Amino acid sequence: MSxxxxxxxxxxxxxxxxxxxxxxxxxxxSDGQVSVSPGKVEIGQGIVTALAQxxxxxxxxxxxxxxxxxxxxxxxxxxxxxxxxxxxxQSGRALRQACxxxxxxFLDAASDxxxxxxxxxxxxxxxxxxxxxxxxxxxxxAGEVSLDREATLAAQPKLAAQRTLAGQPVQRLDIPDKVFxxxxxxxxxxLPGLLHGRVLRPEIAGAQLEELSDDSARxxxxxxxxxxxxxxxxxxxxxxNGAEAALRALRKGAAWSSxxxxxxxxxxxxxxxxxxxESTVIDARQPARTSAGVRTIRxxxxxxxxxxxxxAPSCAIAQWNGDRVMVWTHSxxxxxxxxxxxxxxxxxxxxxxxxxxxxxxxxxxxxxxxxALDAVLLAKAAPGxxxxxxxxxxxxxxxxxxxxxxxxEIEADLDADNEITGxxxxxxxxxxTARPGRATQPALLxxxxxxxxxxxxxxxxxxxxxxGGGDRNSVPPYDFPSWxxxxxxxxxxxxxxxxxRTLGAQxxxxxxxxxxxxxxxxxxxxxxxxxxxxxxxERARDVIRKAASRANWKPARKGGIGHGIGFARYxxxxxxxxxxxxxxxxxxxxxxxxxxAVDVGEAINPDxxxxxxxxxxxxxxxWALKERVRFDRTGITSNGWTxxxxxxxxEVPQVDVDVIQRPxxxxxxxxxxxxxxxxxxxxxxxxxxxxxxxxxxxxxRDSLIAAxxxx
Numbered sequence: 001m002s003x004x005x006x007x008x009x010x011x012x013x014x015x016x017x018x019x020x021x022x023x024x025x026x027x028x029x030s031d032g033q034v035s036v037s038p039g040k041v042e043i044g045q046g047i048v049t050a051l052a053q054x055x056x057x058x059x060x061x062x063x064x065x066x067x068x069x070x071x072x073x074x075x076x077x078x079x080x081x082x083x084x085x086x087x088x089x090q091s092g093r094a095l096r097q098a099c100x101x102x103x104x105x106f107l108d109a110a111s112d113x114x115x116x117x118x119x120x121x122x123x124x125x126x127x128x129x130x131x132x133x134x135x136x137x138x139x140x141x142a143g144e145v146s147l148d149r150e151a152t153l154a155a156q157p158k159l160a161a162q163r164t165l166a167g168q169p170v171q172r173l174d175i176p177d178k179v180f181x182x183x184x185x186x187x188x189x190x191l192p193g194l195l196h197g198r199v200l201r202p203e204i205a206g207a208q209l210e211e212l213s214d215d216s217a218r219x220x221x222x223x224x225x226x227x228x229x230x231x232x233x234x235x236x237x238x239x240x241n242g243a244e245a246a247l248r249a250l251r252k253g254a255a256w257s258s259x260x261x262x263x264x265x266x267x268x269x270x271x272x273x274x275x276x277x278e279s280t281v282i283d284a285r286q287p288a289r290t291s292a293g294v295r296t297i298r299x300x301x302x303x304x305x306x307x308x309x310x311x312a313p314s315c316a317i318a319q320w321n322g323d324r325v326m327v328w329t330h331s332x333x334x335x336x337x338x339x340x341x342x343x344x345x346x347x348x349x350x351x352x353x354x355x356x357x358x359x360x361x362x363x364x365x366x367x368x369x370x371x372a373l374d375a376v377l378l379a380k381a382a383p384g385x386x387x388x389x390x391x392x393x394x395x396x397x398x399x400x401x402x403x404x405x406x407x408x409e410i411e412a413d414l415d416a417d418n419e420i421t422g423x424x425x426x427x428x429x430x431x432x433t434a435r436p437g438r439a440t441q442p443a444l445l446x447x448x449x450x451x452x453x454x455x456x457x458x459x460x461x462x463x464x465x466x467x468g469g470g471d472r473n474s475v476p477p478y479d480f481p482s483w484x485x486x487x488x489x490x491x492x493x494x495x496x497x498x499x500x501r502t503l504g505a506q507x508x509x510x511x512x513x514x515x516x517x518x519x520x521x522x523x524x525x526x527x528x529x530x531x532x533x534x535x536x537x538e539r540a541r542d543v544i545r546k547a548a549s550r551a552n553w554k555p556a557r558k559g560g561i562g563h564g565i566g567f568a569r570y571x572x573x574x575x576x577x578x579x580x581x582x583x584x585x586x587x588x589x590x591x592x593x594x595x596x597a598v599d600v601g602e603a604i605n606p607d608x609x610x611x612x613x614x615x616x617x618x619x620x621x622x623w624a625l626k627e628r629v630r631f632d633r634t635g636i637t638s639n640g641w642t643x644x645x646x647x648x649x650x651e652v653p654q655v656d657v658d659v660i661q662r663p664x665x666x667x668x669x670x671x672x673x674x675x676x677x678x679x680x681x682x683x684x685x686x687x688x689x690x691x692x693x694x695x696x697x698x699x700x701r702d703s704l705i706a707a708x709x710x711x
Contacts, residue, residue, distance in 0.1 A: 015039065015094035016151050019077030022105075023147035025098040026055070028138045034061055034126070037069040039079025040091040041332060042174055043362040044615075045671050046608040047087045049172045053165040053604055054092050058099030058157060059138070060123035063165060068173065072355040073338050081333030081435060083364065083499060084467055085574055085669025088604060092667060096157045102147060104155035109145045110136050160602065160663035167663055169607035174358070186330050186357040187315050187390065194317070195224055197378035197389040198247040199234040199446075201399055205494065205635045206260025209233065213253030220246040225381035230451030234378045236387055262494050262631050269302050269407040272428040277488040282464055282471045287421070287481040297522075298411045299515055302696035303507035305629035306403040306500055307638070309646055310361035313396040314368045318375035319386040324351045325379070329372040330359025336437025337369050341376060343442045344450070363619070365498035367391055367400035369436050370445040377446055394639040399445060402629055403500025404430040404459065406470060406507040410515045418523045420534075423483035425474050425512070430490045431459030432469035432503040443498070459497045461489055461504075467571040473505040473676060476512055477569050478534040495631070501616075502570075502672045506623065509568040509676025510683060510697065517564070517684045518693065527565050527684065528553055539599050539662075540569060543578040546597035546658050551580035560584050561592065562689020566680030568673075575600045575673035579617070581681035582653075587701050589686055591621050591653040598657065598673060601665035610657045612670040617655050620678035622647035625698050 012020065019025070019039065027035040036055045042048045052066040069076070079091055104118075106128065111118040116130035129135040160166070177184040202209070212233060214226045222238035223246050235250060237243035263271035317328040325345070331337045334354040342349045359368060371389055379387035391399075406429040413422035434443045434457045441447075441454045448456050461469025468474070471487040520530040528548050535541050544567050548554075554563055567578040576599040582592045594617050603609045626645050630638035638644035679697070687693050692707045 012151055012153060013090070013093035013097050015077065015079045015090045016097050019079070019094070020150035022098055022102055022149055022151060024075070024077045025095060026102055026147065028142040029067070030139070032065065032126070032139055033067045034059060034065050034138070035067050035069055036095070037076050038091045038095060039071055039077040039335075040082045040087040041071045041334070041356045042358055043082060043330070043332060045087065045612055046172050046174070046605065047082070047091070048174055049170055050088060050604040050608055051091060051095055052173060053170055054096050055099050057163045057165045058096055059103055059126070061126045061138075063170065065126065070356045071334050072353065073334050074353050074355070076334075078335045081336055083332055085570060085672045088667045088669050092604065098151055100155045100157040101151055105147070106138055106141055106145060109141045113141070166602065166604050167606065167661065170605050172608065184358055185312070185360050186317070186328060187312060187360060189317060189328060189357055191317065191319070191386040193385050195236050195238060195382055195385050195387045196240045196243040197234055197236045197375060197387045198243045199232070199374045199378070199389065200247060200250050200254060201395065202256045203398070203635055204256060204258040205262055207256035207258045209254060210257050211255040212250070214250055216249040216253060217246045220249060226250070227378055227381045229377065230449055230453060232377060232446050232449040234374065236378050236382050258634060260494055262633050262635070265631050268304065268405050269300060272405060272407040272490065276491045277428065278491060280487050280489070282468065282485040282487050283475045284484045285482050294414060294416050296411055296413050297519070298409065299518065299695060301408045301410070301507070301511035301514060303406040303510065304697060305405045305495055305497070306623060306627050307397055307629050307644055308363045308366040308400060308500060309627065309644065310359070310363065310366050310396065312360035313391040313393055314366060314371040314400070315359065315388065315390040316368070316372040316375040317386050317388045318372070318379040320379050320383045323347065325353075325376055327352065327354045327372050327376060328357050329354060329368060330357060330362060331368045331372060332362060332365075333435065333437060336435060337372055340369070340436035340442035340444050340447070341373060344373060344444065344447045345376070363501040364403070365401050365433065365435050365500070367396055369443070370400065373444040373446045377450070393641075397639045397644055398636045401434065401496045401498035404432050404470065404497040406504060408507055408511040410511055412515070412519060414519070418519070420480050420519065421482070423476060423480045425476070425483065426486045426488065427470050427474060427504065427508070428488045428490070429470040429504065430493050430497040431461045432472075432497065432499055433462060434459040434498040456493065456496065458491060458493050461487065467573070468504065470504040472503045472508060472571060473568055474508040475572055477537065477540060477567075477572060478531070479536055480534065501619070502675045505568070505570060505672065506620065506675045506679055509566065510679045513566045513568070513677070513680030514683050514693070514695065517687065526554070531565070531567060539576050540567065542660060543567070543576045543597040543599050546660060547578035547580050547595050550597065550656055550658055551582070551595035553580060560689070562685040562687070564681045564684025564686070564688055566677035566684065568676045570673040574668045575670050577613070577673040577677045579674065579677040579681040581678065581685040583682060583685040583689060586690065587704075589625055589682070589699055589704075590651065591625070591682055593654045593656070594621070594678060594681070596655065596657045596674060597660060598670060599660040599662060600668050600670050600673070602663045602667040603659050603661055604667055606659050606661070609659050609670045613657045613674050614655045616671060616674035617678045618647060618652055620675040621653060621682065623675070623698065624679045624682045625700070628698055
């Protein structure tokens with residue numbers, strides 16, 4: 001008795017197409033709750049809350065009824081990895097379509113039970129009612145309705161105007177536990193009989209273990225096992241203190257040889273440009289008509305290696321039961337980690353269960369996956385017992401993958417009026433991702449250390465169609481008549497690199513937006529007007545105008561303050577973000593204020609968008625002013641907060657965010673949209689105030705002095 005919808009989406013959203021069984025996304029529980037099980041994970045971005053809003057909206061249930069289930073390879077849909085600001089785009093769209101179909105399935109079932117056409121039925125907080133006070137509910141029908149069926153595009157999600165929760169600020173579901181220090185993180189997880197493991201690693205790059213005396217470690221009280229497999233060495237103890245004591249004893253009995261010479265930290269550009277590379281033309285545009293340039297200007301910009309600097313070191317728990325292993329991890333991709341574990345352990349993936357538990361900070365491929373394999377290898381020495389492994393701060397800052405250093409060279413051909421007639425952008429950088437589960441060899445650290453192990457994976461770049469890696473955001477968003485964009489990916493990797501938040505976008509946007517400002521200065525043209533003149537995308541123009549208006553662009557210079565603008569559309573397909581920075585200080589630069597406008601299409605939870613933009617802006621400020629991995633020719637030297645300073649709370653700028661709501665446009669993520677524009681805006685504001693152009697990050701007292709001496 002139901003009526004088919006008059007229009008439906010053209011095809012299933014990508015995550016739903018990969019995981020079409022509706023029961024893997026939603027279940028109705030006997031206690032009146034709705035269990036929602038996405039494959040994306042909470043890493044501080046508020047995705048749990050936004051997805052709950054989407055599900056509640058489409059199902060017409062109150063938000064408190066929605067129970068979000070953390071991702072697990074035992075039951076959750078496989079949505080790959082949580083990265084690239086894609087959770088709302090992928091999981092949100094999939095969940096919205098799945099819930100729309102589930103809603104229609106239950107309306108059809110209620111129609112049959114109640115003898116009322118489905119078009120006459122309404123749903124409120126899960127109760128389905130119709131004329132004559134007839135009613136039923138999702139939970140009454142759940143025993144009769146099977147969701148073990150595949151999505152078919154048989155229903156259409158609600159129109160934006162019909163949604164009641166999407167677009168509304170909602171308190172994040174994960175925050176109360178964190179504010180009131182209730183156990184939520186993997187570091188807090190305690191299982192019966194929990195043992196503790198620690199891994200011994202060299203302080204010298206590429207070192208091989210030549211000798212190991214474990215006699216003193218074996219007499220530590222509570223020691224359960226000393227584990228050695230090739231270069232992989234660790235201990236298992238009954239207590240954390242005991243494991244730490246055994247590790248210290250083991251370190252004294254270890255002798256290492258070194259084989260890797262690291263680059264010259266103070267001449268990274270020369271190193272990057274001297275290595276063997278794989279060169280790819282990312283994009284090329286030919287002009288409609290040839291216009292001879294009168295002169296060419298060329299500038300080089302540099303981003304150093306950057307650490308994840310997660311606020312808590314990585315942690316994992318593993319437990320063996322026979323030939324099966326259970327892993328608790330804060331990995332961003334539980335299925336991908338499982339694939340790599342299967343390669344290392346030579347087990348079928350069905351013998352491995354990986355369950356996500358939140359971690360305290362994650363900005364890409366940090367050590368979460370590495371420590372999971374550590375725990376698995378150590379737990380094998382204590383079968384039946386869960387073994388918890390936590391890295392030290394020094395481990396985290398030394399052995400986790402870093403964001404790749406980048407040398408970026410941009411040339412512009414200018415005509416007699418200093419108008420841009422040609423643009424060339426070249427990047428030299430290691431690849432920006434070596435995540436687990438994407439190759440025929442594992443990407444995990446211990447996999448390179450065990451006997452008969454695997455070579456270190458040389459980092460690659462995702463294809464431009466997926467957002468790119470080192471080339472991300474290298475194609476300018478501006479209407480230049482011609483350009484050639486080239487990426488040179490290094491085929492050597494003395495310093496381990498992988499995905500760090502934004503991949504290459506921060507470096508490329510910093511370079512493009514700095515170079516544009518240099519040209520605007522030569523022209524004597526206002527930087528905002530210069531950008532607007534080269535943009536035909538109205539959404540881009542809107543965020544720039546909004547940020548400029550918020551900052552009262554451009555006030556007369558007074559009181560020792562400089563102003564700068566930065567803009568990008570993340571990946572050239574995602575969120576639009578424009579930033580005006582206000583800076584002060586002649587020695588150490590301080591960012592006073594960041595005025596930001598962002599357009600993510602439909603903002604599911606505007607407060608969540610603001611939170612993400614604020615967090616990204618503060619992190620980008622830290623990257624721009626402070627962060628740089630330090631090393632000598634033998635190893636990483638920035639192994640703690642003193643040698644790797646990050647922005648202090650007292651240095652956090654005021655951040656004002658305007659969210660441009662476009663509910664009629666599909667939503668995109670916000671987590672990585674601010675980093676490039678904030679970095680560029682700060683650099684441009686420094687020039688505005690001091691007249692000094694710093695082209696290498698971070699912008700420190702030393703780099704300012706060097707720029708002054710070079711000018």
